[in-house]
Amino acid sequence: MTTEILDAAQSVFEQYGARRANVEDVARAAGVSRSTLYRAYPNKEALLAAVLERQLTDFLAELDRVASGLPSREAVVECFTAGIALTREIPLLARLVETEPEIITGVGASSHSSLVLGAADQVATTLRRSGATMPDDELHVVAELMLRVAYTYLLNPRGQVDMTDDATVRAYARRYLAPMVS
Numbered sequence: 559m560t561t562e563i564l565d566a567a568q569s570v571f572e573q574y575g576a577r578r579a580n581v582e583d584v585a586r587a588a589g590v591s592r593s594t595l596y597r598a599y600p601n602k603e604a605l606l607a608a609v610l611e612r613q614l615t616d617f618l619a620e621l622d623r624v625a626s627g628l629p630s631r632e633a634v635v636e637c638f639t640a641g642i643a644l645t646r647e648i649p650l651l652a653r654l655v656e657t658e659p660e661i662i663t664g665v666g667a668s669s670h671s672s673l674v675l676g677a678a679d680q681v682a683t684t685l686r687r688s689g690a691t692m693p694d695d696e697l698h699v700v701a702e703l704m705l706r707v708a709y710t711y712l713l714n715p716r717g718q719v720d721m722t723d724d725a726t727v728r729a730y731a732r733r734y735l736a737p738m739v740s
Contacts, residue, residue, distance in 0.1 A: 563588045563598055568609045572649045576606050576661050606661070611673065613651065617644060618680045625684045631736040633688035637681075638708065638731035642721055645712050659713055678702035685739060692740045700738045707735070 566588035570579045581602055585595045599605040624640045625633035645651055654661050681701035682694070690697055715721040719730050 559590070559594075560598060563590065563595060563605075564609055564612055567605050568613075568650055571606060571609060572653055575653060575657050576602075577658060581605070609650070613648060614673070614677060617641070617648070618677060618684075620644060622680070622684045625688050628688055630685050630688040630690040630739050631732075633685060634704070634736040634739055635728055635731040637684070638704065638735055639724055639728045641708055642711060642727050643724060645708075646722070651712075655712060662713060674702070674705065678705055681705060690739050697739075703738070704735055 563584065567579075567584045570583045570587055573579075574583065579602065581592055581595055584605065585592045588595065595605075599608060621637045621641055621644075624636050628636060645655075651662075678698060678701040681704065682690075682697045685697060685701060686694075692700070711717075711719075711721050720726045
């Protein structure tokens with residue numbers, strides 16, 4: 559039932575945005591009553607957080623797949639490039655960045671710091687599997703820094719680096735990010 563609710567919520571949030579979406583629309587799309595939905599998720603914010611967390615989990619799993627078999631520095635380059643491209647291809651994320659960036663900004667706020675740190679842990683684990691040999695504490699700092707760089711470009715992609723061009727993103731990652739990993 560949870561999967562159906564989250565699928566429906568994702569669809570409704572993609573269609574209407576987080577502000578305009580309501581629990582009634584999600585319940586209708588999921589084929590459940592509002593009370594059933596509220597038992598699983600106490601409010602719209604909790605529902606949106608669950609949808610975003612699921613998307614983050616899928617996103618990180620895809621980056622782990624991209625890194626598979628690559629040496630650590632090459633994994634940084636390919637994962638950063640794939641990650642930037644994926645952020646443009648995820649409909650809900652694209653909508654929120656375009657129309658409600660404050661929601662994405664809130665994810666990086668202190669109230670969601672466990673989400674950021676959890677994602678950094680996963681990135682560090684992926685880099686370790688790719689052969690990174692630096693001490694764990696340093697690897698975790700580097701992983702968090704890379705996530706925060708990507709997060710900044712997600713929120714404001716316009717700048718000196720054309721984040722819509724994979725070759726440019728790859729060159730950026732190779733020059734500035736990959737050397738941080740040993």
